[in-house]
Amino acid sequence: MLHVDIELQRGDFRLQLAHQFAAHKVTAIFGPSGCGKSTLLRSIAGLEPGLRGTVCWQNNIWHAQERIVKTEQRGIALVFQQPHLFTTKTVEANLRYGMPRASVLKACAMQFEDIIELLSLQPFMQRKPAQLSGGQQQRVAIARALLSQPQLLLLDEPMNGLDQAAKSQIMADLKRIQQRFALPILLVSHHVDEVVQLADEVVIMREGKLLSTGTLQQQVGQLSLHDEGPLSVLSISPGDNNQKDGLLAWQLGQQTLWLPTTGLPANSDSKRLLVWARDVSLATGPLKNTSLNNQVRAQIVGFERAQHDAEMVVELAVGEQQLRALVTKASIERLNLRAGYCVYAAFKAAALH
Amino acid sequence: MLHVDIELQRGDFRLQLAHQFAAHKVTAIFGPSGCGKSTLLRSIAGLEPGLRGTVCWQNNIWHAQERIVKTEQRGIALVFQQPHLFTTKTVEANLRYGMPRASVLKACAMQFEDIIELLSLQPFMQRKPAQLSGGQQQRVAIARALLSQPQLLLLDEPMNGLDQAAKSQIMADLKRIQQRFALPILLVSHHVDEVVQLADEVVIMREGKLLSTGTLQQQVGQLSLHDEGPLSVLSISPGDNNQKDGLLAWQLGQQTLWLPTTGLPANSDSKRLLVWARDVSLATGPLKNTSLNNQVRAQIVGFERAQHDAEMVVELAVGEQQLRALVTKASIERLNLRAGYCVYAAFKAAALH
């Protein structure tokens, strides 16, 4: 549990926020460029001189008026916005820099070989950072942070400069590692997909202040304000474990969804389903003869303005949960959709986490 | 017209490619981390010592055995993977560094105030780079490059570290500027959405070599190999300019699509419609009572394996054009979809450019 109540002035810019970050979870920090995300992470790491207020980590005071624990004693790792590799050292020396002694390492969360493998660093071990491409440097920075076996991991736009394949791979493994060791992570990211895939909690910042905080589900509306458009996150639980044609049955309240199986550990936990509103279509009755095989009954709760004037966001209730659909006003008229009516919502899930 | 036929050795890595880049167009350079994208841009810029081969720009030899034109005389601008701002200068001095003399500037493509405005740099003009956030630095780097009024713009992952809103805004304006002045751009990006939005041509690289090249439409299949899944790009032309409820009619071959109006200049050129295969659903007949109002008649051409075993990519012909749909095998069985059959494909467009 990380408790932060800080204030910091840099020229005109003022960071001022109080928040209790959840232990053992991934908290995404989201906000426009220049709103103070990096400064927040650096403050937590103890790298911002002139910080006022308190930072507490699991009953240890890290920063208070009378007492400041040094960065190196906080047991954290921070992946900075730039890789900042040690230029005079080889990649291997960079990676080993933060690693505990071998005797301690045995029992550690992240094993050297696994991390090298995960980030595909094998071919570069003896190179100097200057001989790596941008993405390769970024991967070394991530690996270096993980290998220091932090109690708390701070990631500042860690996936910048990575290609999509590497990114997916790393995010999946990061999630796996995070869950296995209940590692608390603060993740700064501009990409909703990264946030959705990794985060449990979301903190949204604006101009150095907290705008809102909450679980991913609660915050989905806020994330929607960003350009990729409105979206919803549905909680689903494993069904009766019927597998058919490579599809797995999941329960969304009373209704059943068939989703492609995933590599995610098939434990009995419920999962999150990310659905972009633009991917949801509405029909007044169940559609036949279509490949849309996930159609759920839903009730129209209300309407919201969408970014484009010709469209509306339709708010739907599916059991207890909220689903958003982006449809044109023309369709609303044509289908005569009104609050309270029941409709069939068809969608393809964008991502299952 | 940029003609490149080069060879460069760096340790084990060998860049070796020959290609003729289209003049007046945006060419995206796409490929996994470490495949040599940055090295290619740097070679074109004349920043890689030891380069062999030829680089020609509109009948001027920039690099050949007997003759090397200096970087500063090539009239290019390169946005590097890191902002590399001039640390001792203010933001304003950074921006003005590459600008032509005021007298010349009048007639120039990019006006100082416009670019400041576009990248929202007004508040930072008198700051030093060290006092900017990562995203702000990146924006300064982009502005600085644009203001040098290049004949050829080389962008190396320029949108890294930018938030979604800024990114969309900048990309749209970049596209506008590009089209107005027929500015040739080489764009390195890991993001399919950036490529699709900006690029006319796509060059795909693998381990220092060309994997394939072609127009965006031709290359869409290749881009698909990346994680975000298969997609298609449809060319559409303006319809009879009927506007209804904020929707605009477009011709896709013989058929009509209704799409939300956009801020794009409504000239008579045809536009590109980006459709992710996972957003396309197929039905054996036209669907009624649904908000899916763009349903086009299409003929099944063939099937392709998809990333997930439970799914297939269905290749469709819509008039002359190709459309891809990602559906489950179960649906294919249920609907009895076979090559040659006619179906109705319903989709929401992801983006219109």
Place this chain on the structure above:
Amino acid sequence: MDSSDWQAVTLTLQLGGYTTLILLVIATPLAWWLARQRSWLSAPVQAIVALPLVLPPTVLGFYLLIWLGPEGFVGATLESLGLQHLAFSFEGILIGSILYSLPFAVQPLTESFRQISQGQLDVAATLGAGWWRRFWTIVVPSCQGGFLIAATLSFAHTLGEFGVILMLGGSIPGETQVLSVLIYDHAEAMNYQAAENLSLGLLLFSFVVLMAVYTWQKRPTGGARYVAR
């Protein structure tokens, strides 16, 4: 202070100023070459530049006197060209000072040039800046500290040095008699008061100059501290 003292002061300032100026002009390209070219020659050149330091100044002065004098290689050549040889002349002590302070200018500059951000230089080139403009706008401001050290060390060392100058210059009032020689003469003559007065003046003046230079340098250059974000 009498008029010969004032003459010495002027001469000293001239010598210090010219030496520093010429050293910067010579040392800059040399340091650039040393910093940026990986030639097998770099190490020997760097070593040779530092060599004049290891000789006792009067001995160095003696050898210079021989070479620059009428019978020496340099002096004889000059005379055969109808010019003056360089012993006992301002030009001569200038050459001596330059040679003797060369490493103090070359070494800090070399190191400074090594630290330059190649990224910024590359960007500047793509923005159309040619070599000269890159040098003045990127290299000079980034290496401000290196230039300053080179200049202040050279200047201070030239003010204080007298062994080479005394031998090579012959301490001719108004021509080669610099302040350090004058102070030395006073001290040697057990004229402690005069020596002390001049020394104090020299110290005070140097302190003011150095203070000014270092204070000016302290102007924040952007707070390296925060680039890390």
Place this chain on the structure above:
Amino acid sequence: MDSSDWQAVTLTLQLGGYTTLILLVIATPLAWWLARQRSWLSAPVQAIVALPLVLPPTVLGFYLLIWLGPEGFVGATLESLGLQHLAFSFEGILIGSILYSLPFAVQPLTESFRQISQGQLDVAATLGAGWWRRFWTIVVPSCQGGFLIAATLSFAHTLGEFGVILMLGGSIPGETQVLSVLIYDHAEAMNYQAAENLSLGLLLFSFVVLMAVYTWQKRPTGGARYVAR
């Protein structure tokens, strides 16, 4: 070379070695403070460090002689503690050399420390490296060049300097008569051949040492050239 020459050689190497070593130890924290703290004291301290340079060495030696001698502040204090005063002793000329070469160690190090990547230091701290570890693993390798310049300039300057040493040490064979003083003495005695032999030996030795140091430094540190990508 006779035995007194050898004595001088040993003494010189000792003096040069100790001076360089002690200078690095003193200059490092001082330079760190100067580079990283923005105090109003920095400029005056930096100026004061450079001041010994502007005095003629013998005059500086004269003042040191007064302070370190039996009647001087330092010497008298030492004697009142039952110790020896420092004039005409090895310890004395060591102090003189240190003081006189201080700016050559402090200034390049200060500049070197200013150039350190704060980003790398911050990363190292987050990886659990305390001050010492950061210093040895990040600062020292990045400032290798600065340390090298500091060391070579100090060493070379100590080898060649003799004004301070002559005055303060009295050129006593085996105790304070270093090589530069000996060479000076030989030259003074018009023993040109001996002076030349010793000079050549000193030059050769210094050249070899400096060459070795600079060659070692030349080992590629990663080719700053390519960081730009």
Place this chain on the structure above:
Amino acid sequence: AELTIAAASSYRPLLNHLAQQFEQRQQHQVRFVFGSSGKLATQIIRGAPFDLIFSANMAYLKALSDNDLLAGEVVTDGYGQLVLWSKSEAQLTAETDLVKLLQQQRVAIAQPKHAPFGQAAKGYLEQQHIYHQIQPNLVYSENVAQAVHMVHSGAADFGFVALSVIPLEQQSETRMYRIALENEALLRQAHAVLKSAKDKNLANEFSRFVQRQEFDEVKRHYGIEPERVKN
């Protein structure tokens, strides 16, 4: 035992010779610290561990005596010989017109402010009323030894130097002109035993040793005239 002797540079050749004799006969070590008289005096005042001082300048000996640092009498060894030394053959005589000779030439002289031979030379030129004509040609050195270097290097054409510091093999009469001074006392060469001497007996012994009659010829040989020279 060991003697540490501080001596002016003009004493160097003579003392080296005498010390050799002394060492052979007495089995004692003698080591020298040569320097300018002023520097040596300063060092002695500040506690330099010297046993004897040989000085070419009485003023410094007086300063030492005023500071109560001398253990005994000041002993005169003789008188230095000022010569005008040329870098090439010159056939100098008393009739030579110095002004004409030194025209357009560089003339090295030890700094008159503190070096006795320099003082003597300056005095001589003034007394001949040619100082003003010659002054622009003068270049100054730290001491007579350096003045010799300047001539030796070829950079200076002439030098007013002490006979004692000219290398014996170059003391050809064709290259030098002995200058007869009005007041030889100016170049009085003298020594004294210091209070700081560790072994006063030994120091006194050396003092007596150099006063022996048998060394008069040696002194003269090395450029120090034990007797007043009568012209």
